[in-house]
Each structure stands twice: as structure tokens, then as C-alpha cells.
Amino acid sequence: MKKILVANRGEIALRVMKTIRKMGIKTVAVFSTADRNAPHVKFADEAVCIGQAPSSESYLKGDKIIEVAKELNVDGIHPGYGFLSxxxxxxxxxxxxxxxxxxxxxxAIEIMGSKLAAKDAVKKYGIPMVPGIDKAITDTEKAKEIARDIGFPILIKASAGGGGKGMRIVEKEKDLEDQMKRAISEAESAFGDGSVFIEKYVASPRHIEIQVLADTYGNIVHLFERECSIQRRHQKVVEEAPSVVLDEALRKEMGEAAVKVAKACDYVGAGTVEFLFDENRNFYFLEMNTRLQVEHPVTEFITGIDLVEQQIRVARGEKLKFAQEDLSIRGHAMELRVYAEDPLEDFMPSTGRLEKYQLPSGEGIRLDNGFEEGMDVPIYYDPMLAKLITYGETREEAIQLIIKAIDDYIVEGVSTTLPFGKFVFQHEAFRSGNFDTHFVKKYYSPEALEEETEKEARLAALIALKEYLKDKEQLRLPHN
Structure with a gap:
């Protein structure tokens, strides 16, 4: 491969291009009118505008992207995540x-793109699954029957997609009809497919996923787990690797289950198998994401493997150069998704100009970033600005480093999830490892964040005052 087009934008486009360049391959960026001055456009060897700001008129125009690729004699297309991936x-x-x-x-994309088809494909491999039904329904009476059978609380889920859309927790039968209607309507508008299915709601789950890599020669390995339980609106905000709850035996068992899932759909390249993990240490297959994950950097830190490089090597027909026994976990990594969202206003997207945008740096700090000072944060796309990732020999070290990096990350002009991230990393439940996907519901509130921020400001003021008085005292001292 001599030239690769990256069919994406923002931090992921830039991150993918950095590896492509490192491999001595030329890069092509595509961009919308809103992204004309974006870093990924400046970084690429060639860049082509493919349409107006809305993604339906640019980044989702597959035919236009292919047309550009052919015109520029591109050998490969990397889709990043989201959009057409x-x-x-x-x-x-x-x-x-x-x-x-x-x-x-x-x-593989097709099978794993439908949650029901995915469950069907992995059934014969004996992989544990959450009790529920294996066919889509829209009939409320049938739903009531199933719910009584598996017992409340239940979870209604859209068959065609993820990201928390078309998902409803139902505690009591009387709420089922209303929640079914809402889930179906949400699934229809998000995915163009209103079919939903029902499964038992796991009360205190953790969200643990396993990274897999497969080549075209039948070799499949897993690169251990990522803990992704800190979420808002069913979407991840904080991720880490490895997870504090897995021991070696469970890690091996879940890793082997993930490899079987990849086998079930003849998987090739990098993919992620997601599991629910309950309070009794049982795990259940949730879904497979047939692309690079947002949180892939934490895996890269603990394994020393560049996943984008592996994707490209596999795509050009190379064999994996390592087997399962060659892989091991070294140290610990943390990641915070830095969204332009206001954590004091229910994480509503925050748009505006980045008046100040100063980035943290240093040993053990990685920033996958897609913005520069002075840029506008557009309303048309996912509000992620960057991903802040840290690495330490221990979990405690990685946590301390990310807190320091958050303090050094200066953003003015829009609200971000940086203060929320600091709240999480300083919280006793997170630090002790005793948390689940309900962390935000249990511990977080705008008031709690404001209180924490005020406490810090008071402390900083006291330290400054102490320093000032000390300096003043030294000035008064008589010189000999």
C-alpha cells in the first residue's frame, strides 16, 4: 500500500494518519466545509472537500469518498470509527x-451489526448470554409475556444499533407499554429500524470489553480487557486497562470467549467483544464492535502494540507476528474522553470558539486530539475534542498522572468533561475499584461537582496565601 484515505475527521483521523505516515505510506484526508482548517486536513499529504457541514452531506457520502479515492489512486480506505466504519x-x-x-x-460487519444475528452466530460456541428472547418484537402484549417469564427488571434494546439509543430499563409491568413505544420510536429515528428485543436487566453490571486481532490465515489473539463502566447516557466517558476486577483465570476465560466470538463470524482485523459482568462475577456476551474502538489507546499502552498498524498489516495480507503466549500486560492506563459538553447541565453539548486551548504533555501522557486554539467546535458532529490517556507502572500512578494532566489542560470558550473526569478519578468508589455502570447515577450530581471545585479553589487560595505570607516574612528578615 502506497496511499491510504482516512474516511473520518477529528482526533481519530489524525491518530490513524500518524501511524500511516510512520509506516511510510501517503495519506489522504476528506473533509466537510466545517472542517476546512482542521488539524487532520493540514496533516494529510492530500486533502479533498467532499461536501457541506452536515455529515449526511459529507462524511456519510460513501460514493463520493470512493470517487475521490479512485481519482487519487488510493490503495486502501481506513474508516476510523463512527460514520461509515x-x-x-x-x-x-x-x-x-x-x-x-x-x-x-x-x-462480519453485517452479522455483528444486528444484536440478534450476533447472538445467533455465537450460540453454538457456548458463550454465556443474558436471559432474554432471540427475536425482534414490536408487540406489547408479547413483550409483557416475555417480561413476566424472565422477571422484572428488564431491558428493552434496539436490535439495529447501540450508543444507548432505543434502550429502556423497565422496573414494573405497568410501565412496559409506554417504554416499548419510546424505544421503538427512538430506534426508528436513530437507525431506521424500530425492532427491539428484551432481555433480563443485570442490576449492578460492569462493562468489560476484550480487544481481538485476527489475520486472514486463521490466527486470532486477544489483547486483554478494558474496563468501560463509567458512562453517562449509556455512553463511555472513562476507560482503563486492565480491569481491577479480573483475576488471571477470568481474564483467560473471557479472552478465549472473545476469540470464539471472532471465529463465529470469520473476523479479520481489529475488533472488540463487549461483555456485561455482574456482581456474582458472571460474564455475558453483549455485542461485537467491528471497528477500532475510541478507547483503543489504553490497550496500546499496556501491550506496546499499535492497533492501527496491525489493521493495515492484516489488510495488506500479512500474518500476525505474535501469538497469544507472546502477549502480556505491562503497567496500567487510564483514558478520559474530553467532550465539549457541560457536566453541570446534564452533559449537554457545548459549542463555541476555543478561545484558549493548551494541552498537557510529558512522560506517560498521550493526547489524541483533533482541535487547535481559535477553532470553532461545530454543532454537526459528535462533541469529542480529544482523548486524554495516561500510563503508569501501577493504577494509582496512572490515576495521579491523569489528574495532573487534567489540571494542565486549559480550555476556555466551551465547557468540557475535564472537571467531571477529575471528579471520577478523585472519587473513593473509583479509586477503590468498587464501582459499576451506575457510578454517575449513584455519586455524581452538578452540586457534587461544584462543591468539589469550590473546595479545590479554597485550598488553592489558602496555599497561595501561605506562600505570600512566607515570602513577605522572608523580605522582612534583616540582612547581615
Missing amino acids: ENASFAQKVEKNGITWIGPGSK
């Missing part, structure tokens, strides 16, 4: 046009 028909079109798709085959 899990679009099976786009993957197929890319291949049909003689361009290498840097991702799994369209069959």
Missing part, C-alpha cells in the same frame, strides 16, 4: 472498486 455495503463497495478495506469483511 460499520456500514457493510460501503465496505463491499470499497472492495468492488478494487480498493482495500482496512477492516473486517462485510459479512
Whole structure:
């Protein structure tokens, strides 16, 4: 491969391009009119505007992206995550046009893109699953029957997508009809498919996922787990690797289960198998993400493996150069997704100009960033500005480092999740490892964050006063 087009924007486009360049391959960026001056556009060897700001008129225009790729003699297309990364028909079109798709085959994308088809595919491998039904429904009476059978609380989930859309927890039968309607309507508008299914609601779950890598020669390895339980609106905000709750035996068992899931759909490239982990230390298959995950850097830190490089090597027909026994965990990594959202206003997106944008740096700190000072944060896309990742020999070290990095990260002009991240990393429940996906519901409130911020400001003022008085005292001292 001599030239790769990155069909994405922001921090992930830039992160992917850095590896492509490191491999001696030329890069092509595509961009919308809103991203004309974005860092990924400046970084690329070539850049082409593919349409107006809304993603439906730019980043989701698969045919236009393929057209650009052909015009510029591109050998491969890397989709990043989001946008067209899990679009099976786009993957197929890319291949049909003689361009290498840097991702799994369209069959795997299709199977794992439907939660029900995914469950069906992995059934024969004996992988544990949450009790529930294995077919989509829209009939409320049928739903009531199933719910009585598996017992409340239950979870209604959209079959066609994720990210917390079309998802409803129902505690009592009387609420079922209303919540079914809402879930179906939400799923229809988000995915164009209103089918939902029902499963038992696991009360205090942790969200643990396993990174897998597979080549075209039948070799599949797992690169251990990531803990992704700190979420708001069913979406991850803080991730770490490894997880504090897994011992070696469980890690091996979950890793082997993830490899079986990859086998079940003839998986190729980098993918992630997600599991729910309950308070009794049982794990259940949730879904498979057939792309690079937002939180892949924590895995790269603890394994020393560049996942984007592996994706490209596999796509150009190379064998994996390592086996399972060659892989081990070293140290600990933390990640905070830095969203332009206001944690004091229910994490509502915050748009505006980045009046000040100063980034932390130093040993053990990695920042996958897509913005620069003076840029506007557009309203058209996911509000993620960057990902802040730290690495330490121990979990405590990685936590302390990320708190310091948050303090050094200066953003003015928009609200961000930086203060929320600091709240999490300083919280006793997180530090002790005793938390689950309800962390935000249990411990977080805008008032709690404000109180924490005020406490810190008072402390900083006291320290400053103490220093001032000490300096004043030294000035008064008579000189000999």
C-alpha cells in the first residue's frame, strides 16, 4: 500500500494518519466545509472537500469518498470509527472498486451489526448470554409475556444499533407499554429500524470489553480487557486497562470467549467483544464492535502494540507476528474522553470558539486530539475534542498522572468533561475499584461537582496565601 484515505475527521483521523505516515505510506484526508482548517486536513499529504457541514452531506457520502479515492489512486480506505466504519455495503463497495478495506469483511460487519444475528452466530460456541428472547418484537402484549417469564427488571434494546439509543430499563409491568413505544420510536429515528428485543436487566453490571486481532490465515489473539463502566447516557466517558476486577483465570476465560466470538463470524482485523459482568462475577456476551474502538489507546499502552498498524498489516495480507503466549500486560492506563459538553447541565453539548486551548504533555501522557486554539467546535458532529490517556507502572500512578494532566489542560470558550473526569478519578468508589455502570447515577450530581471545585479553589487560595505570607516574612528578615 502506497496511499491510504482516512474516511473520518477529528482526533481519530489524525491518530490513524500518524501511524500511516510512520509506516511510510501517503495519506489522504476528506473533509466537510466545517472542517476546512482542521488539524487532520493540514496533516494529510492530500486533502479533498467532499461536501457541506452536515455529515449526511459529507462524511456519510460513501460514493463520493470512493470517487475521490479512485481519482487519487488510493490503495486502501481506513474508516476510523463512527460514520461509515460499520456500514457493510460501503465496505463491499470499497472492495468492488478494487480498493482495500482496512477492516473486517462485510459479512462480519453485517452479522455483528444486528444484536440478534450476533447472538445467533455465537450460540453454538457456548458463550454465556443474558436471559432474554432471540427475536425482534414490536408487540406489547408479547413483550409483557416475555417480561413476566424472565422477571422484572428488564431491558428493552434496539436490535439495529447501540450508543444507548432505543434502550429502556423497565422496573414494573405497568410501565412496559409506554417504554416499548419510546424505544421503538427512538430506534426508528436513530437507525431506521424500530425492532427491539428484551432481555433480563443485570442490576449492578460492569462493562468489560476484550480487544481481538485476527489475520486472514486463521490466527486470532486477544489483547486483554478494558474496563468501560463509567458512562453517562449509556455512553463511555472513562476507560482503563486492565480491569481491577479480573483475576488471571477470568481474564483467560473471557479472552478465549472473545476469540470464539471472532471465529463465529470469520473476523479479520481489529475488533472488540463487549461483555456485561455482574456482581456474582458472571460474564455475558453483549455485542461485537467491528471497528477500532475510541478507547483503543489504553490497550496500546499496556501491550506496546499499535492497533492501527496491525489493521493495515492484516489488510495488506500479512500474518500476525505474535501469538497469544507472546502477549502480556505491562503497567496500567487510564483514558478520559474530553467532550465539549457541560457536566453541570446534564452533559449537554457545548459549542463555541476555543478561545484558549493548551494541552498537557510529558512522560506517560498521550493526547489524541483533533482541535487547535481559535477553532470553532461545530454543532454537526459528535462533541469529542480529544482523548486524554495516561500510563503508569501501577493504577494509582496512572490515576495521579491523569489528574495532573487534567489540571494542565486549559480550555476556555466551551465547557468540557475535564472537571467531571477529575471528579471520577478523585472519587473513593473509583479509586477503590468498587464501582459499576451506575457510578454517575449513584455519586455524581452538578452540586457534587461544584462543591468539589469550590473546595479545590479554597485550598488553592489558602496555599497561595501561605506562600505570600512566607515570602513577605522572608523580605522582612534583616540582612547581615
